[in-house]
Amino acid sequence: MKKELKIIQKERTNPLAHVFDDFISFCQSKSLFMLHYCTGCGAIELPPAMTSRFDMERLGIQPMVTPRQADILLITGYVSIKTLKRVILTYEQMQSPKYVIGICSCTVNGGMYWQSYATAKKLNEYMPVDVYIAGCMPRPEAVMEGLQRLKDNIRNDKKEHKGSAWKDYFNRYDYYLGNQQALFGDDWQTPTDIIAEAKLYDLETEETYGKHTKLLEKHQTPLLPQEMRIK
């Protein structure tokens, strides 16, 4: 799965930038706010991971309730097509750097719902996924292990680029949008303007645009922010 990602690292000019970056990525790995989107059965394994038995907070991970504040989107259980829409909406409303963890076999391959017409199978077709934790359901130990893996990825992002999967969504937006459109129809649009965001934060590549984004442009209602104006 990681082979598919193409992360483009921009060059930094400031000599001190590396020290800052290191410090910030250290803090990022030490402080992770988690939004759990528990669609089905997997949610039951999270309380032990959070409470006194395994205590996520000692790793600096705590639950948050809105995507705006969260760093991790934790999706447990099967993702039906209708749910997927909401998951994508939520994912796009999270602020980068953001990470996705798919818990349970359902997010990997559909799990026991593999032949259901109503559930999406591969989550990473629709958004870049950092860590999958397979199992039906994975034990809290496995959840902790996965979170630890994510922390290591973020910490060593500079060397291995494993923690920058989120950039892929901007870099290859056309691909993800294409998969979403195949499922939801041509007039699919989220309230978040990903292309404008990619432009603003210098995350766009050639693959950001394509025939799917063209299709989006054709159908979308514009999402320009209201600017203050005196006259």
Next chain:
Amino acid sequence: MNALHLMAELIFMPLIAFIVGMMMVLMMRKIAARLQRRIGPPFFQPLYDIVKLYGKDTQISHGLIHDIGIIMAVGGYIGAEILLPVPGMEGIAAKGGVITLSYFLMIPSLGMALGVGQCANPNGSIGISRALTAMLAYDIPFILVVFGAAWHYQSTSLIGMIEYQQMHQWGIVEMPLLAIAGLFALQGMLGKQPFEIYIAPAEIATGPMVEMSGKYMGGLFVMQTFQLYTAGVLYASLFLGGGTSFLTLLPKAFLVVALPMSIAFMFPRYKTEDVIRILWKWPVMLALISLAFIL
């Protein structure tokens, strides 16, 4: 007071507040963790959180007022810290007094309310409506407490109050009922259970904070450190004799902040109208009885 001294105070009073406040945040999270038989966060966790939030690559703004709201929330507290005398540093406490301070403390709330309003998120607006109602609820006992203290010490200046207590006895000994009422108000002011209806994470998605990302949330985390510090030091100055040095002041402040957290988990959450009802009944009654003794 020479200019250099003042400059140093302008920089160091908020800075100390920030650092101490972060330790208070850590302490509160540790207390919560220990009560739930967890280990809790590592020592630098509050710092990690704030650095992480300020280090976010992307963040959203809903407009200029959203930005200004955060600036007002942080800036209002930075100003308030300079009005709050600590040992060795009096700032401009002589020029404002405790009434000014208690009004200063409303500015961050108003700033945050403005910022949240601009977000156009219904959850945020509901949260603000509840938060302002809660403010109405806890400010009445708080103002009574401030009145009682000011009347008892015959001064509205915190410096004067601390001096009085250093010469006589601590306020908590002379006015125990008022001090208890103050603790009640403190619980509401810090938004701890049972008075945390305006945050209500599961129902209205942390209310006012619902649209805050990156440095906006970071600003609110910084504001929380100031809030805890202010509450702790203010209460310690009003009732626990302040302190002649940080060594004597800070333990008291930490103790004051630790109390609401320690009892918070015993309670469920009150509805908004019940928050008003309970805060206008018990602490106000205690404060009035106490005032009857003082006046």
Next chain:
Amino acid sequence: MTFLDHLFIVVFISLIAISALRNLRIVDKLAPVLYGLILIMLVRMSSVAYGGDVYLSSVSLDLLDFKMHWQFTALSWYFAIITVVAALASAVFMSGDWGRQYREQGGNYGMLQLALIVNVFSMILLLGSGDLLSLFIGWEFVSWASFLMMVLSPTKLAKKSAVKYIVYAMTGAMALMVAIVMIYSVNNSLEFKQIGEVFTQMSTSSQLALVLLFFVAFAIKMGLLPFHLWQAIAYAETPGPGAAFLGAISSRMGMFTIVLVIVQFIGLGGLKQLGISFVNMQTLLAWVAALTTIIPTYIALQQHDAKRLLAWHGVGQGGYMLLGIIMFDSIGSAGGLMHVLNHASYQAALFMTVVAVMYRTGTSDLNKLGGLVTQMPLTFLVMLIGIIGLAGLPPMNGFVSKWLVYRSLLVNGQPLLFVAAVLGTLGTILSVYKLIHNTFLGQLRLEHQNVREVPWSMLVPMLGLSIIVFITGFMPGLILPWIASVQESVGLPVIAHHLGGIEYAKGGLDMIWVSGILFYGFGVGALIFYFLGGKSKRVHQYDNYAGGHFLTSDVRYHYSNNFYPGLMHLIGGWYRGSFKWLENSIVSVVSFFSIFFENIYRAKQPVMLLLIGVVLALFALYRNLGVGA
């Protein structure tokens, strides 16, 4: 010819000019110029506000055996300058596009201009009164002038509330007349000084009656409890800038007369000696003031019409003025007096912002607005400054006057009044946040996507007023000398002041430092915000977290209706209509008696009438004999 004569002449000429030219377009340009001239005339007399001599008018009228004359003291000047500045701002506001729209919508613009100048004229006449008779005449003029402005609005409610107002006002005028007659009957003189002298000669019951009569007359004008019901609706229904003017200053004429008569001549000693044990007239008035702060403020919280909300606050803020002045000490009375100016400045600005919003959107219903900050940022700024002032938060001027009132209550050891005042302030904060949130913040409606900022003719007076709100908050020392001379002229203890605020042994206030620290804090906050942390992306208002739900433009998602449900659920029942009930019951009693007397007049049995007359005459004779014996 003294300066005061010049002032009267200019005002009178303005009255004539505007009434003659009111239907021509020239009045747009003329009116502001004339108000400017009046302002210049006032500024020429400014020495009175810095401890100078009282200006006497060289005109006087002989009436019966009495000489009626006019004068301008520091108190008159203080109220006059507020009046004229408010009128100037209103005139500029209505002179441009607002007036054009008002005409197009069928409003009688000429009458509005005329009503404004008539109000100014009558107020200056009242403020310049030199004896009780001229006071009474000015009082009547002011009452009818306000009525003239209120009936301009074509709505039925406006007419009804205007009639209600005039009934109240006439009751007040009658009370005033009876009080004046009481004074005249003792010494056959109507000089102001007589009030004090007569008061000391009277029996306690007559003293009580006199104070109550005066107080009822003035309280009705000022909208104090329990006479507060007429004011808010009447003001809110007045068209546009007229409401701003009336809301700013009109009812403060009641405050002027309270200071002039009750504070100056009856004084603390007079009030304190009336009453039993711990309840005396001073505590009674203080509690009237405190309740006036609380009850109308919480009624305002319930309103969903922006103008009514503000008008109710106007009633509520009157309580602070009385509460301050009734403390009779230097800081309290300074706070009360200063609040008149402060309130006028931000209330006029706030009314103007609401009128500006109405000008663009056509509604002042708080449930039908929202998100206008991007479309009308300057109006938003004015409203922000205004609400900070109204809520009494630093660094605006409302904070200074409220601080003084609080300080005085604290010094005087009045915990309950203190809490009442704070309760009023907190209610105000809640309600003004609702005002600004529902108007300018939150979601922008589809139909308001193309709303634009109001033209400069409306912006200039609003911005000017908000600058006053800020400057007098930042440097209250600009106003405090006026207050000090007012205190001196009415015999109150004088406040010690400097440019930044007041000096007081047990904790003073220096607004320059306080505001400086606040702005330092904001500066540091802005540095942190803009230099730590990356850039942020402006997003569309529908890019909003709603539990993964799609917010689209056809779904209204603005939380505005019943903004404080928890609070309303709790306290809604406490004050629901109890005063309305009182008013209605008084109306019923009066109508019952009128029917009764009507029946007597038309009596079928004249003998019965004769009998009653004889009994009454015998009773009177018996009393007189008894007294004589």
Next chain:
Amino acid sequence: MNKVPIDEILNKVNGIKITHKRKTRIRVDVDADSLPTLLELIKGRASYIHLSAITCVDWIADNQFELVYHVWSYEEKCLISAHTRIDRGSESNPAKYVSVYDLFKPADFFERDIFEMYGVTFIGSPRMEKFILTEWNGVPPMLKDFDAEAYVQETFKWTDYNPDWLQELTDQGGGIAVKPEDIRTAGNTHNMSTHRERDKAKAAAVKANEKMQGWKQ
């Protein structure tokens, strides 16, 4: 008032077949034409007032749908399951049946659900429109002639995951005791009403497939 035995009421319907399964459960089989009559009778004459579900079974071989109306009586503590069969229809002429919405208001939702999942139109039902599958535009997905597996293979991609340790397990047969298709084909399990019978059938199926094979993907 004497209580009329339920059988007496049921027997008023022509061509009814009554099976008393248990004390609390009665199965009746009726013609499509007399089902509304039956429901009206048991609601009006007996105390069967709660329509707890309507279910549908696709008998593709018989070209029929079986509709089952479950009606509960709170007084008798008894559930009557009324079975009826209707014509399955075709793509051009979809199946139709009469709605019982006027008798039982909850039928609205059940009928809408069946309409969505099987394509049966209920005449007289207030809202014959999409219910849960707002995103679905294909054939009604519960029909037996809709091949979900083919649809899934066509629409979705799969994650390839073949680590060595899994390979060993797969070689041993994948650790699956009974293949799902065996359970499906082992007998008319859906017609067995008790758990015990079903378990017996399952055990038989296990025996029949003693030669364990990997579950082909």
